[in-house]
Amino acid sequence: MQQTRLDIDRIRAARRVIDPVFLGTPLYRCEALEPGLGCAVSIKLETANPVRSFKGRGTEVVASLLAERGPRAVVCASAGNLGQALAWSGRGRGLDVTVVASRFATAAKLDRIRALGAGLELVDGDHELARERAAEIARYDGIRLVEDSLDIETCEGAATIGLELLGLREQTERQAELAELAELAELADNAPPFNTAPPFDTAPPFNTAPPFDTAPPFDAVLIALGGGALATGVGHVLKALAPGVEVICVQPLGAPAMTRSWRARRVVTTDATDTIADGVAGRRPIPAVLDDLLLVADDAVLVQEASIIAGMRMLLDHAGLVVEPSAALGIAAILEDRDRFAGRHVVTIVCGGNVDGDAYRRWVGAAPVPHKA
């Protein structure tokens, strides 16, 4: 693999500075989804943490560096998830966090940013205008600008998901080992069931040690594509350690700038976005991120809004998961191209779960009924 900006040793080291509450997230086969999709599906769930998205992995790296080396004031533009995560990570380390967002951003995300104690400035435009304004604030105030996907910490934080995906093979091996032990025990069935009391810390749920010398049990990973931190991060780890796994990025047809750029192998911008997947609705890809993406992505596909909604509904009805539109992009991609995935084992990263209640109820086909909270 040609060199991306990312580094496997730094990604491994990042695990040490990320609060454990963001690490070792659930990774499991979801068989109830499979009849409807025609392939084996495993979910990597990034919503069960204090900010309900994967972004805490990156902001923990950013904030721990700032807390060590300063400056202690920081600003970012955000569609809402990065801002929440930076607010959370900064609060615990005494940083002064400002978030710039579009006034059209998901209200639930903006509420959480405020509740976490960050300063919030709204711009009367889309995410690209928020990016400009955040850069301006950083310049005028001389504070640190965190640029999602450009700043390597955001990519390498997200990349820790890739390391955990490759831990899945350990589970599979363990199952095989258990089956083998069971067969042996049938022959000599006098082994006491509980004959050892190991120290508690020898059986962590996630203790895979590289090098990864066996193939993982899945053959494709579907990754929501927005600015590119998640895709280049996870893609880098997979291409470095499990190059046989297909890395497929998924973006809405209504916000296709990065996908078009990947296909053209040069930055392509768009004039507007039109998608409910607010978390990935950028218009101006960052050249350095595109360069990385060109090295690690095997494909980038675009999906329709109806498929995103169908994906959200399937995740609710068959997996019991409330997800935001960006987190349903992977399921949407399977729904739009069943033949491609038939019989394969696919991992989809459920990257966020921050939704406005009424919009969500509308999307999943249930009318909102007024009620006291």
Place this chain on the structure above:
Amino acid sequence: MQQTRLDIDRIRAARRVIDPVFLGTPLYRCEALEPGLGCAVSIKLETANPVRSFKGRGTEVVASLLAERGPRAVVCASAGNLGQALAWSGRGRGLDVTVVASRFATAAKLDRIRALGAGLELVDGDHELARERAAEIARYDGIRLVEDSLDIETCEGAATIGLELLGLREQTERQAELAELAELAELADNAPPFNTAPPFDTAPPFNTAPPFDTAPPFDAVLIALGGGALATGVGHVLKALAPGVEVICVQPLGAPAMTRSWRARRVVTTDATDTIADGVAGRRPIPAVLDDLLLVADDAVLVQEASIIAGMRMLLDHAGLVVEPSAALGIAAILEDRDRFAGRHVVTIVCGGNVDGDAYRRWVGAAPVPHKA
């Protein structure tokens, strides 16, 4: 503490035979819930796994023993979650699993039991009749009867949650340590950010080592009370390792048999149950389980159906979690007695997420709209 039937060393050892997919589940503060509850709330999430409940912890222990020592055929009565979990654990180990359930059980649970390849027999009565029928099958066929809460493996499997709860303090300590490091770094700010590349397996997300010699950051744990496996399991660990934590069991007013028994200090049965919390709707407490519960529970409270529904709604609206009624009992208990919990830090175990879609939509205040899956 007087002796329960449970054993801490066996509980630690149980972690070695439980598939990691059920271990190290998310444990996190959910601040968005807190304004509505008036106390700090952490969630222990047991729904993000292949069977969407905590029951896999116990059935993994049961099935691994059976796979080692036989018999290889097994039957259980179940309201739906134990049956799914036993079907899952048995399938991976080549066991022949039969589940007996009430024909009034949650349809989604029965569907999943069938999909996992177990034999399913329905009885025309409630869960207590299913228990009788399962015992009958075991006697006639000479196969193993798994009795939830009576069989020590089901309690000790569930008890591994207690060990993980006590791991929370490690996260808190780590936050404090990070803050301290940050302060030191401000004085001498030339420390390189990434100066070590530890082997990957040195930073597992959950590596707490007992003995637990500091107080945990929470002071009460709310546990759904049904047959008692979860309550006696988690309660045993807490009373053994963190006796200052209040162990509070919560049961619906419509299925109060175990709570009444706990209060009377002798088995009290009821003639019927009337609750949506199907997972905890028993009428005939098991004497040995009650004896254990008397040793580990500090309190047992009963909550109204309206509070359970309000709890489910809060978990959806403010935590993005789809939970079954039993999993909302803890939140219901806080809602009914805010003064008791005001200003405290409470952990609630979200023990299951298997619901019928239409019933769920009705409970959370959204009318079902027909749609294709």
